[in-house]
Amino acid sequence: MASILSFLDKAGKSRGFLTLYLLNSLKEKPKSGYDILIEIKEKTRGAWMPSKGTIYPLLKHLKKEGFITVKTTGQRSKSIFEITLEGEKELLVMSKEARKMHxxxxxxxxxxxxxxxxxxxxxxxxxxxxxxxxxxxxxxxxxxxxxxxxxxxxxxxxxxxxxxxxxxxxxxxxxxxx
Amino acid sequence: MASILSFLDKAGKSRGFLTLYLLNSLKEKPKSGYDILIEIKEKTRGAWMPSKGTIYPLLKHLKKEGFITVKTTGQRSKSIFEITLEGEKELLVMSKEARKMHxxxxxxxxxxxxxxxxxxxxxxxxxxxxxxxxxxxxxxxxxxxxxxxxxxxxxxxxxxxxxxxxxxxxxxxxxxxx
DNA sequence: TATAAACGTTTCTATGTCGAACCGTTCTAT
DNA sequence: ATAGAACGGTTCGACATAGAAACGTTTATA
Known part of the structure; x- marks a missing residue:
């Protein structure tokens, strides 16, 4: 559960698995929120698809924290997010948590x-x-x-x-x- | 997350994994809340121990719903919970969810x-x-x-x-x- | 005897995620 | 042309669990 899928970052802030996944996925390639939604759904064969009410506000929050930025506002008024240098640094620390979670x-x-x-x-x-x-x-x-x-x-x-x-x-x- | 570890019962009420675990564990043998806490901790080698703030209110609630009863109030003012017939019936339905969760x-x-x-x-x-x-x-x-x-x-x-x-x-x- | 540790429970607040309602845009099939 | 599906996003209330503070009881130990 939450104790299993969530953790404290170096600043002591509570983070969920989705944060970790978002940064990791954006590191690989810039994407929109919707892209990630579908990516997760497909990777888990439909077992999990984060709620839109979770992922979009979270992306906004991570942007505010400076871990990601909007690369372009492409077609269909979609925002393509990109990880920042600071985001990558944060990810490096956080990804150690993935092992523990596992x-x-x-x-x-x-x-x-x-x-x-x-x-x-x-x-x-x-x-x-x-x-x-x-x-x-x-x-x-x-x-x-x-x-x-x-x-x-x-x-x-x-x-x-x-x-x-x-x-x-x-x-x-x-x-x-x- | 929640979508993975929680489910809707036959009445449409949202239930968490802990509910399922509680009923299953009490079916095996009457226990106190504390007993179950320790049982889970040991079974998972420390990976998970439910919060007291979760398990005790939940036990109370399940009692109110008639799925469990207090068998005895033993030593140390501990309550030993026991599953009821109705609880067993409910468990039978719920336990099918365990497979899906898995x-x-x-x-x-x-x-x-x-x-x-x-x-x-x-x-x-x-x-x-x-x-x-x-x-x-x-x-x-x-x-x-x-x-x-x-x-x-x-x-x-x-x-x-x-x-x-x-x-x-x-x-x-x-x-x-x- | 004093003290600390383990047992056992209550209550309160915080948080990550869900789910549904709602909105606009673009594509596709009829 | 029009309807409906898929795309893309916002907002808000609900919920399972976490985590901390507090408190009483029993057992072990110094």
């Missing part, structure tokens, strides 16, 4: 799926054991020797390909892929 | 991780791929043939033992938490 989101995911879990005991247990092992390792030794890391990767890759071999691929609709 | 959350995850890009082959990414595959499978085919199940278990067991071989066991326990 980790938190994954924990949150377990919470959700536990609601419709029920059964599947053995497989779930094994999976959790693997997870715990990897998490413990990361916690206790954040700096891992490349050599050891490669070994772990090889093991996991093998596991993954083995699983893919066994799992029927008829479950393809809904589209995978990023 | 799917949306996964799309959202891609959006977040796109911010810190990250090349493939990373340990975390591999792990998530494995998890996604297992979860997808569970979602799409809840009834798994024993034979196939055994194969999956064998693969995971092997992965686990391989990992244990590589990971040094000097990683004693210690602080969890984020």
């Amino acid at each position: 980790g938190k989101l994954m924990q949150f995911r377990d919470l959700i799926s536990s609601i419709f879990a029920e059964g599947q005991g053995d497989i779930a247990n094994l999976f959790f054991e693997i997870r715990d092992l990897l998490l413990d390792m990361r916690d206790s030794s954040p700096e891992l020797k490349t050599e050891k890391k490669d070994e772990l990767i090889k093991i996991l890759e093998r596991c993954l390909s083995d699983l893919k071999r066994v799992v029927p691929m008829d479950r393809l609709e809904g589209g995978r892929e990023v | 799917g949306k959350l996964m799309q959202f995850r891609d959006l977040i991780s796109s911010i810190f890009a990250e090349g493939q082959g990373d340990i975390a990414n591999l792990f998530f791929e494995i998890r996604d595959l297992l979860l997808d499978m569970r979602d799409s085919s809840p009834e798994l043939k024993t034979e196939k199940k055994d194969e999956l278990i064998k693969i995971l067991e092997r992965c686990l033992s391989d990992l244990k071989r590589v990971v040094p066991m000097d990683r004693l326990e210690g602080g969890r938490e984020v």
Whole structure:
């Protein structure tokens, strides 16, 4: 939730995920608010489309803060926003939050799926054991020797390909892929 | 965000994830608000702990709605909440939302991780791929043939033992938490 | 015995996002 | 030509949750 998807910037101001996304997206290429709306909708396959009542005021606010500017007021009276140098600096700091969010989101995911879990005991247990092992390792030794890391990767890759071999691929609709 | 973690119940009332979690958790076993607070904190390894200012008023509200009752006012003046029959009925409907949330959350995850890009082959990414595959499978085919199940278990067991071989066991326990 | 920590709850304000209503512009199909 | 859909944006109220302050109780510890 908010605690998971929002964070405090270096000035102590509370920021939401959308702020982070906006700056990141505008860094890549100047866009209009509407463009970003559609971009998000498509990237998430319709799972999320920010409210217009959120995104437009937010863009205005970020402009006022000097993180973005209006590049041109193009056709159809649309405003094309562009990230500023200060915006890029801010993004650099903020984007570290994306990692944290991601980790938190994954924990949150377990919470959700536990609601419709029920059964599947053995497989779930094994999976959790693997997870715990990897998490413990990361916690206790954040700096891992490349050599050891490669070994772990090889093991996991093998596991993954083995699983893919066994799992029927008829479950393809809904589209995978990023 | 809210659109991802909140939903409309059959009466059209907006509900948050916490409502769903509360009912689900109380169905399993009567608990106090504080118990649930700690339960969530531990289940998510510290990634999320609902605000007291959220959970207590919510419990009160659910009680008023008749979905839960106070079983006993135990020691330390704590209230032990218990789900009612009506609450279970409501939960049955609501829990279908958990599945949808899960799917949306996964799309959202891609959006977040796109911010810190990250090349493939990373340990975390591999792990998530494995998890996604297992979860997808569970979602799409809840009834798994024993034979196939055994194969999956064998693969995971092997992965686990391989990992244990590589990971040094000097990683004693210690602080969890984020 | 004093004190601090953990337990357990209440109340209040703040905030990120939603959703709906409303407005004007441009494109497209009939 | 006209209607309707898609584009592009503004404004405002509602809502789930956060976060902080305050308070009483029990347990552990110095």
